[in-house]
Amino acid sequence: MRWLDHRDAVPDSLRGAIIALGNFDGFHIGHQAVAGEAIRWAREEGRPAIVATFDPHPVRFFKPDIEPFRLTTLEQRQELYLAAGATAMLVFHFDGALAATTAEDYISEILAKRLGVAGVVTGEDFTFGKARGGNVQLLADIGAEYGIRTRTIGPVSDGEDAVSSSRIRAALLNGDPQEAARLLSRPFSIRGIVQHGDKRGREIGYPTANLSVESYLRPKFGIYAVTGTILSTGEQLKGAANIGIRPQFTPPKELLEPYFFNFSGDLYGQEIEVAFHHFLRGEAKFDSLEELIQQMKRDCNTAQQLLE
DSSP states (O other), X not given: OEEEETTSOOOGGGTTOEEEOSOOSSOOHHHHHHHHHHHHHHHHHTOOEEEEEESSOHHHHHOTTSOOOBSSOHHHHHHHXXXXXXXXXEEEOOSHHHHTOOHHHIIIIIIIIISOOSEEEEETTOOBSGGGOBOHHHHHHHHHHTXXXXXXXXXXXXXXXXXXXXXXXXXXXXXXXXXXXXXHTSOOEEXXXXXXXXXXXXXXTOOXXXXXXXXXOOXXXXXXXXXXXXXXXXXXXXXXXXXXXXXXSSSOOOEEEEEETTOOSOOTTOEEEEEEEEEEEEOOOOSSHHHHHHHHHHXXXXXXXXXX
């Protein structure tokens, strides 16, 4: 799958594409509806289908000190877009130049001239350009001058409210990964390279794979029933994981630490993806190491039952 940069002209083979335009961080069921319409439209006309995203997120650009909130990495988005049927992923690198681009220039200079798109699909509330000066009506009006057709998709509801990244983030912060998975259409997952740690888990009989949480949203700290995927082999694992600062040990260190049942291989240096399925309990500090070990046994038993 092609990975395109908005600052570069696209290859001739990808000009005339239909593009799903938005941020699409979590690629939840609402995002999937927008991308799905672009992909169907492209296939009907025998055109490439491109799904866009922004990196960094515009909010991160304007508020660099904001708490981490990403639901996916670029690599995860690329795989999700490919699985949906897209031909390519287009990354809008959000910097000062893009932030200062007027809505009119965004259409004429980027969409029309540099990317050569034939059609654009967005959500009804999509805004773009300097100070969010552009909306779907402006996109349709000015786009028509350059031969760009537009379609919009209304909010996707789950029967209660519109599905949104904000709802997913709130569910994760509240320790409800099942609700997040329902809105995403898949479990929330953190991907990373397994690092060497202080070997505390190994010493007490529960060796863990230590991962940095990096720019991901921090779900509610605590213990979860999880599954893991070793990306180099595709091997699937089941386990229990702690995400948090490890209050039992000093100094505090923010980590995701999955322990995989019945696994004895070497994961150091490997890239794995950990999917969150059930929240078991919050982080806690125990009076003794023995109490911690007994609780970990109970956590693993519960996780195994839930993951059956």
